[in-house]
Amino acid sequence: MLKPNLRYKELKDTYLFNTIYRKTNEYLAKNPEKTVLRMGVGDVSIPLCEPVIKALHKAVDDQGNKKTFHGYMPEVGDASLRKAIKEYYAKFSAKVEEDEIFVSSGACDDLGDILELFDKDNSVLVIEPAYPEYVDTNILCGRKVIHLASGEENGFLPMPETPADIIYICSPNNPTGAAYNREQLKVWVDFANKHGSVILFDAAYEIFIEGEDIPHSIFEIEGAKTCAIEICSLSKTAGFTGTRLGYTTVPKELIREGMNLNEMWSRNRETRTNGISYILQKGALAVFTPEGQECVHKNIDVYKKNASYFMEALDTAGIWYIGGKNSPYIWLKCPDGMSGWEFFDYLLNKIQVVGVPGDGFGECGKGYFRFSTFGSPEDTKEAADRLCKLLKKG
């Protein structure tokens, strides 16, 4: 008799976005004349940029023509795309070789698959509040998850305390928007090397970094290549949330018990995938051209301008927040001791603005609230104006 994976019972319901959706719709049903501004979800709104669209069309034509048709792609990724990503890394002074870069269907897929490199008995450290996938994927494997609390006292950037085998770091962070500087990340890298841990560094939001002191890649930090794997995505960088492509970097110096994790990951990809779509890889390649980079940064500037509307409103209202500067997320403390869901209801009812209660990202998120800056500039400006008028004291 087959035994199912009983650990599914330990997963929490993914009710967060469903509840937001239901509450918003219930409000609209009762107040059909109101305009609700949805400022919660972390999905982009600006279409793919012209060089990417052009490359995608060209790749589609290739697939329709016998002379240019492509079958199975290399499981590790197309050589030209790996080269382009290597050169992108070089801009941050992160030395990464082509055969350390693996093209993926997106960060979400690889965050789960990468765990196949590790023994089931490894301990896992997750900084809270956190992206729920870090916890859920490890629960399904039966690993012990240690939570490291973060909060206002450390700017939601806690430093290492208890050793663990696998350490998740997301910087700039989802949901808080907080970003580790060079010096802080060096402490984490030294800690990981000392204890033989492996850091899973989620760099999905690196393109939002402005400050020189914030690394775009953990491989800018000395010693990272013996203790870190970096997981990257074009979802936010180039608007690929619905197009799908990412990459994962596993250094060749990353060795544990004599086993080379880069070689293991190559072998894993050979077994577990048949490569990423030719069409999507060609589209991704255009992101890394000078024209692609110019377009992509223009789009990011739109989201940054959106962030400035929120930041101005919160500054005026005297509300504590982080993020917005190196991140598309703004993480604020709910005013007047309100809980996340109380503040959600308050904003929906008073000014028809929807955000995300921090409760969805773990215990430490309670009493906080996330705004995303991925909406349209018009909606975001309007939402920030309403917010400012509502929360401004005196």
Place this chain on the structure above:
Amino acid sequence: MLKPNLRYKELKDTYLFNTIYRKTNEYLAKNPEKTVLRMGVGDVSIPLCEPVIKALHKAVDDQGNKKTFHGYMPEVGDASLRKAIKEYYAKFSAKVEEDEIFVSSGACDDLGDILELFDKDNSVLVIEPAYPEYVDTNILCGRKVIHLASGEENGFLPMPETPADIIYICSPNNPTGAAYNREQLKVWVDFANKHGSVILFDAAYEIFIEGEDIPHSIFEIEGAKTCAIEICSLSKTAGFTGTRLGYTTVPKELIREGMNLNEMWSRNRETRTNGISYILQKGALAVFTPEGQECVHKNIDVYKKNASYFMEALDTAGIWYIGGKNSPYIWLKCPDGMSGWEFFDYLLNKIQVVGVPGDGFGECGKGYFRFSTFGSPEDTKEAADRLCKLLKKG
């Protein structure tokens, strides 16, 4: 100290196609005037058909336009594509609901991911010779793999003997091309229901089926919905090997220890993926239109014609083989007691035709050889002619 997954040491080297590649290139370096015909690899050669190309272009345009741009797709798949697949199933009289169908990046990806539904201690039955991923993914999880031998005596279609929790069935089979009929599959389904097993049914080659007595889907068999998961792919069906898209069907009646595997898989997809590319799903949708189906079947007919060249040659030479009829593969017994690699060298040196030694698919594959019918008609006809002349007795 992090402990790596030591089970990687138990994996066999994936030397098969590398060795074929190396031997072929060495021969060509010594004999530059010769034309080698590559009839081994299971990759398609006919470009994507016109309705698919048109749909892909349209979808790319959608992604470049603010009004039609799509961000995150539903993790389980686009509703319209799930509906089209349901209707495709209905043609085989397989009753499958839309929410039982999950769009995937391809069969290869889901064959690994699906194992997360099962406990680590479940036993696994793999019919040999087999697609290596069935074995490798389970070794990485630490599951015990039982091999069920097949051979000429049962037409490479063995019937159940020893119970196991997870049972892999690939029909039409890779590498042998053998396909179970309705009556035989019913025995497997009854066996699985009796023992509480779950059958993982790999239907990647269903489009090649000709006979009325061979089911396209295991869900044509009564009782399958309480014991089977079906894994499908457009790779061979519609030439998507380099474009990537598949689907996996998990019935709602599939329950073990009170846990519903359909609900578990929904939850798994929510956690483990952010959905499949909008562009690729639109391309896939075109495969299931009447125009798409017409084009796709025309292409399959080309491969079937290729099969007929090989079958005629082998019939003339009096060589034992199966496949070709309901499958793009032809599985033959190496003549004169040659081993797979001896026959490989013989064909390469004598007639410059390259195939795949059966050794790469497990112990039972020794002494057999696989040809693929995915090459161009010109090359395939020429290869079959050379083969016939070489092997014809008297």
